[in-house]
Amino acid sequence: MAIITVQDLEKTFAVSRRREGARGLIGRLARETVQVRAVDGISFAVKRGEMVGYIGPNGAGKSTTIKMLTGILVPSGGTVQVMDLDPSRRRIDVARRIGVVFGQRSQLWWDLPLADSFALLRHIYRIPEQRYRANVAQFTELLDLGGFLQTPVRQLSLGQRMRGELTAALLHDPEILYLDEPTIGLDVVAKARIREFLAQLNVDRGVTVLLTTHDMGDIERLCSRMLVIDHGRVIYDGDVQAIKERYGGERTLIVDLEEPGPPIDVPGARVVKVDGPRQWLRFHRTDATAASLVAAVAARARLLDLTIEEPAIEDIVRRIYEGEAAWEASTA
Amino acid sequence: MRLYWEVAVRGFRRYTTYRAATLAGIFTNTIFGFMRAYVMLALFDAVTEVGGYDVADALTYTFLAQGLIMVAYLWGWWDVAITIRSGDVVTDFYRPFDYQAYWLAQDLGRALYHAVARGIPPFVVGMLVFDVRLPLSPLVWVAFLVSIALAATVSFAMRFMVNLSAFWLLDYRGPGRLAAALWTALSGFAVPVAFFPEGIGAVVSLLPFVALFEVPVDIFLERQSGTGAAGALLFQAGWALVLLAAGRWMLAAARRKVVIQGG
Ligand SMILES: Nc1ncnc2c1ncn2[C@@H]1O[C@H](COP(=O)(O)OP(=O)(O)OP(=O)(O)O)[C@@H](O)[C@H]1O
Ligand SMILES: [Mg+2]
Secondary structure, three states: OEEEEEEEEEEEEEEEEEOOOOOHHHHHHOEEEEEEEEEEEEEEEEEOOOEEEEEOOOOOOHHHHHHHHHOOOOOOEEEEEEOOEOOOOOHHHHHOOEEEEEOOOOOOOOOOEHHHHHHHHHHHOOOOHHHHHHHHHHHHHHOOOHHHOOOEHHHOOHHHHHHHHHHHHHOOOOOEEEEEOOOOOOOHHHHHHHHHHHHHHHHHHOOEEEEEOOOHHHHHHHOOEEEEEEOOEEEEEEEHHHHHHHHOOEEEEEEEEOOOOOOOOOOOEEEEEEEOOEEEEEEEOOOOOHHHHHHHHHHHOOEEEEEEEOOOHHHHHHHHHHOOOOOOOOEO | OHHHHHHHHHHHHHHHOOHHHHHHHHHHHHHHHHHHHHHHHHHHHHOOOEOOEOHHHHHHHHHHHHHHHHHHOOOOOOHHHHHHHHOOHHHHHOOOOOHHHHHHHHHHHHHHHHHHHHHHHHHHHHHHHOOOOOOOOHHHHHHHHHHHHHHHHHHHHHHHHHHHHHHOOOOOHHHHHHHHHHHHHHOOOOOOHHHOOHHHHHHHOOOHHHHOOHHHHHHHOOOOOOHHHHHHHHHHHHHHHHHHHHHHHHHHHHHHHHHHHOO
16 A cells, blocks of 8 residues: 555746846846756655655755655646645645654754653644653653753754654654655764664554665665655666665675785686785676685685675665666666 | 643743843843933923823833833844744644744743833833833723733734745845834834824824834823723734734745745
8 A cells, every 4th residue: 555656746946047148237137037847757656664765866856855745845747645645735634644854954943942842742733642741751762862851952962953853753653754864964873873763663653754865874774665866757766675686786705815816817706906915806696606706716725714795885876876877767 | 722822831931041131131121211211301301291291101101112122022033034044934834733823822922021021120110210100090001911912913913024025035134124114113112103293193103013112102101091092902903913914915925935936
């Protein structure tokens, strides 16, 4: 059962700007209107309970899509169905059932202690007292908010505030959580903590999550599926694992030999780097298995240690963005 | 309803944390009250009555106006415009509440705090030093308090619209300055409208600006008593409704703009 269905979604912005090469007073005042196709025919569906990574380079149209999914923006074309409702027509009804975190914006009250922001949200969403208490208690524990519940939001660190934002977005038990760059600007520890929390949230409560990020670590840790968009179009929609296998089939075997030597010649792999006794052998999974390669290397030299590097999703995605491979929209 | 009450309580509480600002404000308002009082005394040295005010009326007016400054809060309230600039307004737009009522509640909470903390001290100091007039009838006091609440509402309705202009204008402080000039000149804050030349005064008295200062002050001075006071309150309430409605219309236009053009 799809909880989100997007069909041929489009959003065009009219941006007025100064005419290029304009001269004189009239020329300077005359402005031309340019149509920016921020979202240009996107279709996808998300199943209840799924956790989908929604990624793409800057300006790809990710935030614009999320705004249409939440009902803040009206599409210029196509349709959106969220829990069988059209969000732009039923904004308030949808709002009661979704949670949103825009990493670059705050939905907390700047001057108020975090606890006060939560209390206001309780009244805004008319959360039953018991539910509210249970949720605050649970999120306080999971996200370790106890130390700063009474601190005004403006005094919180970014990591603390983001934990507060997540709680604020979840107090009313939303069925869908939209996250637009929730880990932006956070340190490694803070990111890890938020990822753990989201993973657990998805398992425990079955919340559907659509996650936008530039940190592929978020995707790798959290999402089994990813949607890659660029220039307002879907360029990949499928399994994170599959994309690794399909487009990142190249793995690297790093071997530490007893003695430095010439590049080892084994079938199915090529040496891409030699550094003293250490050598890097790149191979494609269709040409060789790691086990066969290790055996072949061991037959030619004394092997002390080895590691296998999986292709990093980061590299694959970078290559997709750069258009290195010929990408077509594909569905899994 | 419960939500708006909670919002108002927090609007009140929010300002209680700025104690130093409150003290500095009381000090400034009182000092300016003294300066204005001496100008009035100099004026009434030459005449005994201006526009129906005697010297006691004029002194009372002076310290009331100084006390009511922060209730009207006509200069420098940009809370809404700031969220529009930062884009945080988007979060408020998809919340299930009435956006205008939400801000009104918050601002009435604030106004109550300022009425008490910033209004009473300058007046009390003025009362101890100068001969001011205090109403005897409890009914007048009740009408005065209602009038202050209505003044706060009218002032909010105006400031709300000025702030909403940030949706269309890069420099929202421009209309803010223009509005501040109108408020200062036409509300009875700088000079009682009763001191204006008759024809001009009559016109100005019909404009909503007098709902901010002139009307509550006149009620306090019992220049409008009985049905006159009731009429004055109706005048304020009428403008409050009209201006709030205009604000809603502007808000709807802003929302359309955000929803279509993305802000
Ligand atoms: N309100 C708007 N008015 C005009 N153009 C806009 C507006 N909002 C977005 N755009 C344009 O639409 C395109 C997509 O923007 P969007 O914010 O959706 O990108 P994004 O994928 O979220 O990028 P990022 O990773 O940088 O956050 C960009 O070219 C942007 O300039
Ligand atoms: Mg974005």
